[in-house]
Amino acid sequence: MKISTKGRYAIRIMLDLALNDKGDFIPLKNISERQGISVKYLEQIVTLLQKAGFVKSLRGNNGGYRLTKTPKDYTIGGILRITEGNLVPVSCLADAVNTCPRVDKCLTLPFWTGLQKVIKDYIDGTTLYDLLKGPDGGENFCI
Amino acid sequence: MKISTKGRYAIRIMLDLALNDKGDFIPLKNISERQGISVKYLEQIVTLLQKAGFVKSLRGNNGGYRLTKTPKDYTIGGILRITEGNLVPVSCLADAVNTCPRVDKCLTLPFWTGLQKVIKDYIDGTTLYDLLKGPDGGENFCI
């Protein structure tokens, strides 16, 4: 019942790209130094973000990565699902429900469905911008 | 971000013990047949429940397991924590927070704290009795 490092790092990459956005592309080397994550591992994660259209890349000298949208347009749930897959607490909620023969009389399914909902509501109700602001409302933050 | 089989089975064991409670001890063999889980694996899980004082056991012939409290007195969160450990989404919430040097300026920590809270509120706000009743209010259930 844990979020993996990939998920946590994906959020930090997105935050880093937002905080250091000066209009040009940001190389992984810089993110690596700031975040203390190896370039090679960042590569793996940012590739997923790119395939999802969350960031765009430029190869070669002065290349790097950049957000494709404004921070308010990314939900944390959206970011996490890229690395974590469907964020359901039990797998019978993931695939079509027909896989489990107990469905009709399953006493636990409603509980899991409810758990999934509170998680989904929370993570999809928080945007990258909310995180950037910080808990204090972000009086010394500017984007 | 999944609940393991141990956690799910722990809930089903507790439900089974509640549903089939006739005052005497229920052997794992019966639970195994009803739930389709091997006796050996049930053993492993029910031992944890017993060490937590959630069930009591009797060895030997006519032995088995029994709940120690009424279903309303078990929260699902309490049951899950026995097999899953602390149910926190990221480990920095588990140990004393001092382990992470980024705490002060960590932009993601408030998000994780909030996620932990919605999960905790939900799982600790649901009891075994709520599951027994079922989603329809349990008109044909009697305990």
Added chain:
DNA sequence: CTATAATACTACCAAATTAGTAGGAATAGC
């Protein structure tokens, strides 16, 4: 046009976790 700095792609790997199985010892009731 060449050197350099970056992404892109493919492969590999060690450690931890998950989901069990196996065998035998202890014990309670008949």
Added chain:
DNA sequence: GCTATTCCTACTAATTTGGTAGTATTATAG
């Protein structure tokens, strides 16, 4: 003493996690 049960200690195969490594490709600067 027989039987049905819990109790205890190992063991293990498969999967997931958390990375590392090497090479190819590409864009820019000079």
